Amino acid sequence: MPRTIPDDEAEFLRSYDPGAFERPSVAVDTVVLCVDDQRLKVVLSRRRDHPYLGAWALPGTFVRIDEPLEDAVVRSLSDKAGLRLDHLEQLYTFGAPGRDPRLRVISVAWLAVVRPGNLPALPDGVVLGDVHVGWEGEAGGPASASGPGGAGLPLAFDHADILGTAVQRVRGKLGYTDLGFAFLAPTFTLRDVRLVWETLLGRALNKDSFRRTVLTRHPLIDTGERQSDVGHRPAALYRLALEEEE
Amino acid sequence: MPRTIPDDEAEFLRSYDPGAFERPSVAVDTVVLCVDDQRLKVVLSRRRDHPYLGAWALPGTFVRIDEPLEDAVVRSLSDKAGLRLDHLEQLYTFGAPGRDPRLRVISVAWLAVVRPGNLPALPDGVVLGDVHVGWEGEAGGPASASGPGGAGLPLAFDHADILGTAVQRVRGKLGYTDLGFAFLAPTFTLRDVRLVWETLLGRALNKDSFRRTVLTRHPLIDTGERQSDVGHRPAALYRLALEEEE
């Protein structure tokens, strides 16, 4: 008759040798966002296996035993789409026991941004979906995606929640960080900046107030160059100052 | 002669059966903060095992195979100190391969807040350390801890980084959330609120501006009661409005 292991001894064993207990799997999933033609896009990959066969998933992979989390993110994105990222930050960790019906997977979700100019041709089964957000401001909640014809792209697992969390994070950080500029080419007009912000925030912004605030709150430098061939007065081209640059 | 497994086949195997690869262990660690007598405190537990024997660690545990992350947090805190939390949110996931010298442990760190009134007597080996932050504002960076006599409490693993991240998060969220009120008793004066904020932010605040901003930006309700036995004019006692309360 097997003896009952008291709780504190079990706790000791677990802290001494966690291998004695079954371990969850650890994955990374990345929300790769991009603003193109005033639409918010996300990189999605069509699932070729059960569960959620045919549904669309954020690119991700399981984390190798000696691999930093960021390395797993970069590996999963270059393997899957040859992507070069302009911004990467950790988002949130999703670990509900039922989120993957096969087995316990704890996924560390990441937020990545790519400028349109850095987007490579995507391989088969990988698309840029349109992001649809059913809430306003920074309320939060799940988000959905649709394809070129407007057809919905059903998302696998809890990836609608992850996508929504990513949009919420971006909206929250636009004002007090330089995150918004990761969506722009290295050189841009103030109009470009505003259009990106309006796309990300999902609402119109006052043109002149925006000009003032963005110029005072972000380290922008007038390159001295102007637009050309635009059918109206050309706007000044700015760039974001690097660190330690005034 | 064993054949070489091509990369894409390896990828397929991994996604089909992650059990075929060695899995990291997953833990939760919680920064339990509390403001008492204008000092920021954190719950620390003295390690009884190698590595970092005798050093001080944030309370934590390994996550069980079918256990939600939050449940692991609550379990580790009630097991270790009988703590009832007034606030709990996920903080960040720390997963550098070398952070635990024994084995790969990916730790989902959490931020918890306890009002001083809800602090139980702590068991042996668990203390409330004073938090010391070597940076200002929301700059970020590691934080340290000291004991009752002022003696340093060396922190195990990367727990100085986790503690610093927690303080940074609290400072950032004070202004636009009600997080600060989790550090206060259910009923409080505006002075109590300001002292808590000053402790958390590590700097003095203008008394009157603070009164105005906190009253306009947070849903406070005047209970109609006053302080008593305070040696000066008694202040009004407020409480935080619940949801859907005006």
Added chain:
DNA sequence: TCGACATAGATGCATCATGGATTTATGTAG
């Protein structure tokens, strides 16, 4: 009993950020 003391709380004011309208500037296209 009364006045010192400490803090609460209100008021006033200068400054700055913001929303919004107006005006002027400057390119292209017909």
Added chain:
DNA sequence: CTACATAAATCCATGATGCATCTATGTCGA
């Protein structure tokens, strides 16, 4: 050369904020 579209500066009203001043109200000690 003019219409057009947008850039960019200016002006103004409003509201938030930092700060100083003034009044209110409790306890406590002489």
